[in-house]
Amino acid sequence: MSHQRYPSDAAVKEPHSVSLKVLRLSRPSLVPQYPLSPPLTPPSTSSSPAPTPAPPPILPASLSYTPSPTNPSPFLLSPILALPPSFGSAYVGSSFSCTLCANHDIPPPIDGGPPLSRKTIRDVRIEAEMKTPSSPQLIKLLPPEEQPGIDLQEGETLQRVVGFELKEEGNHVLAVQVTYYEATETSGRTRTFRKLYQFIVKGLLVVRTKTSELGLGGKGGRRWCLEAQVENGSEEEVVFMEEIGLELEKGLKGRDLNFWGRGGGGREKVVLRPGEGEEVVFIVEEEQEWDGGVEEEEKKVFGTLQLGWRGEMGGRGWLATGRLGTRFLRPREVTTTTG
Amino acid sequence: MHSPLPRSPGRSPGPGTPSNPRRSGPAAPPGTAPRPKDFSFLLRPEIFHPLTPLNIPPAFRNSTKQPPPQTPLAELLEKGHFRAAAISAVQTLTGTGHTPQPDPTDHNKIFELLYTRWACLTLINSTDLAAQEVKALGDLNSAFYLAEDPVTGKTNHLVPWELRVVNVRLQAIGFGDLRRAVMSYYELAREARMKLAEGMGEHDHSARELWRERLEDLGVRVAGALVEMGDVKGAGEHLRGLKVAEGGKMEMMRALLWLRLGDVDAARGCVMNGEGREVTRGEKVVLALCDMADAEYEDAVRKWRELEEEGEDEMVTVNLAGRVLLEGLVDAGRSSHTLLFNLTTMYELCTERARSLKVKLSEKVAGMEETNHGWEKTNADFKL
Known part of the structure; x- marks a missing residue:
């Protein structure tokens, strides 16, 4: 993980018998390959005299795994999956997941010294908490009381997976605490240590909306046009939009004017590369005939815009805007919501 | 003869290199064989970069399996010594090795060696070097690379097809313009x-x-x-x-x-x-990958297990991603980049002292038989 700060258990000098390792569980990725013809096969220049030789097979070393009919060579992408190479970027609206491994490490024998005394490790527990920019205290991800302690033989690992929905931009800290009982032949004690992992959550989608009045509809209800621009504000993420929908308040009906919208037969894919945007338009109409009155708060709320997307290899993200609507005194106001 | 290399105006063209490289050479008078073209510009040592052995784990660098310098190129390739093969090809091209330098007009031999060099560089994680070196070819669409077949009278390209294909990607990387590859x-x-x-x-x-x-x-x-x-x-x-x-x-x-x-x-x-028929193996692979993408890991594991029972496939076992399974693959002689990368990632998770496990893994892989699947690995393969 990104920024490991410091083990806060400085009082105990003796190294811990249990280590903690953390890996962020982003989706694995399809491994690219660059298939090659083997060198030094008979030259197949077009100048060579007939008969023309058959194309040589692909060099196995240039494929992403041992040759198999499942490999779509010479295609770039192959179905073998690689684990995430690094922490990557974390975005608002996506799920953060990581695996926490507490390992009973076997210490290496000191050169020339006597073999180290064996330790028994019992009752290992992992606690995990998340600190977000707005939360005054830590949010518990793995409450210790819900898990039994595990005994670990030498070389064994206790693995836990935690998940957290990222909803805010800014600094997050994952705090992990490991507690265990360490026993030698003559004594025993409970030990604990804590590690902090800090990472930054960035905004991915930026949503700008604009409403305009359309006058009365066929049944006498007021109508508005809601336009929204969804922009990929990241620097490297490609986003496949699964859904851009309007969740309406009671008493309103809406029409989705976007031809790629759900239910359409030949759905056009909306893919936003960094910096790219997509415009969507909805018509919002009151179900009841307008009686000429205006809302007391001088504001008509339509609902929220809901965005669902997938990243590379299907990683999910979901966002909803604040409540969108229109004001009567300033009918062409532009509201900006940052997702 | 014409070189296809673009030259800066400030540099005087070398002997026999006219300033306009795109114009085709003078047509040979009928009945006489065309003058052979001179490819000595592809034999200059300054084109080629030295390859450092520093990114090779000691288990490979100090192995008795390292081939002696006079090993023939074909044998190096057969045994998967791609770094040694890349070096050997250049030694021959520049006349610094044990085999004689090809004649500057022997385009078949020269291009065969260049293809070997650049193919091998891409195999040893040195694609960036290959991308710099291929710039020496200049524009392969230049008429300089065309020749008329004396028998059929057809115009043919002198560069082997494989080299032209690999050159596309490498030049695109070298010039930092991927659109160029598509064109x-x-x-x-x-x-x-x-x-x-x-x-x-x-x-x-x-x-x-x-x-x-x-x-x-x-x-x-x-x-x-x-x-x-x-x-x-x-x-x-x-x-x-x-x-x-x-x-x-x-x-x-x-x-x-x-x-x-x-x-x-x-x-x-x-x-x-494909309704109403059995799901093929390839289709099942896709469906298992879809389960992974949907985070339906239990369904995915079930599908991968079924695929594994149906027949051996490194990809299927790697995607099951169990440490014991991956170690089993290595024991069975597999050593793809992804397999080693995933396994070392697991080592990093399982202990504070992953380095010794990684070194042991590199020793095990270095002890494997040398095949054209590639023998020598780099530090990056073991995250060392």
Whole structure:
């Protein structure tokens, strides 16, 4: 993980018998390959005299795994999956997941010294908490009381997976605490240590909306046009939009004017590369005939815009805007919501 | 003779290199053999970069399996000593090795060695070096690289097809412009189409097959180039227009594209149109990948297990991603980059002292038989 700060258990000098390792569980990725013809096969220049030789097979070393009919060579992408190479970027609206491994490490024998005394490790527990920019205290991800302690033989690992929905931009800290009982032949004690992992959550989608009045509809209800621009504000993420929908308040009906919208037969894919945007338009109409009155708060709320997307290899993200609507005194106001 | 190298105006052209490289050479008078072309500009030592052994783990660097310097190139390739082969090819090209330097007019030999050099560099994780070195070829579309066949009278390209194909990607990387790759593949495709038409006109069955396969290969490579440019959607559109014969391959390619993009429904759609028949192995692979993308890991594991029982496939076992399974693969002699990368990642998770496990793994892989799957690995393969 990104920024490991410091083990806060400085009082105990003796190294811990249990280590903690953390890996962020982003989706694995399809491994690219660059298939090659083997060198030094008979030259197949077009100048060579007939008969023309058959194309040589692909060099196995240039494929992403041992040759198999499942490999779509010479295609770039192959179905073998690689684990995430690094922490990557974390975005608002996506799920953060990581695996926490507490390992009973076997210490290496000191050169020339006597073999180290064996330790028994019992009752290992992992606690995990998340600190977000707005939360005054830590949010518990793995409450210790819900898990039994595990005994670990030498070389064994206790693995836990935690998940957290990222909803805010800014600094997050994952705090992990490991507690265990360490026993030698003559004594025993409970030990604990804590590690902090800090990472930054960035905004991915930026949503700008604009409403305009359309006058009365066929049944006498007021109508508005809601336009929204969804922009990929990241620097490297490609986003496949699964859904851009309007969740309406009671008493309103809406029409989705976007031809790629759900239910359409030949759905056009909306893919936003960094910096790219997509415009969507909805018509919002009151179900009841307008009686000429205006809302007391001088504001008509339509609902929220809901965005669902997938990243590379299907990683999910979901966002909803604040409540969108229109004001009567300033009918062409532009509201900006940052997702 | 003409060199295809673009030259800066401030530099005086060398002997026999006219300032306009694109103009074709003077046509030989009828009845006389054309003067052989001089390729000495491809034999200059300054083109080639030295390869450092520092990124090779000691288990390989100090192994008794390291080939002696006079090992023939063919043997190096056969045993997967690709770094040694890349060095040996350059020693021959520059006349600093144990084999004599090819004659500057022996284009077959020169291009064979250059292809070996650059293919091997891409295999040892040194594609960036290859991308710099291929710049020496200049513009392969230059008339300089064309020659008339004395027997048939046809104009032919002197550079082997494989080198021209690999050059496309390497030059695109070297010049930092991936769009260039797409254009260059299309240029090759135009030629392949012409040759295909010629083969059909002359009822030359083997030529027809050869060019048809090359054309298909280029089409698939264009899709890959689009993916690398970040245009996955465009790659999907492109694939739609391709005819790829073999059963299921096109469906697999499209499904992988949509998975890469994150459109899991579309990926499933690629393989779910064969109603009323058994799901093929390739289709099951796609469905298991879709489960992974949907985070339905239990379903995915069940599918991978079934696939594993049906037959051996390194990909299936790697995707099951169990440490014991991966170690079993290494014991069985497998050593793909992804296998080693995933296994060392697991080592990093399982202990504070992953380094010793990684070194042990590198020793085990260094002890493997040398095959053309590649023997020597780099530090990056073991995250060392």
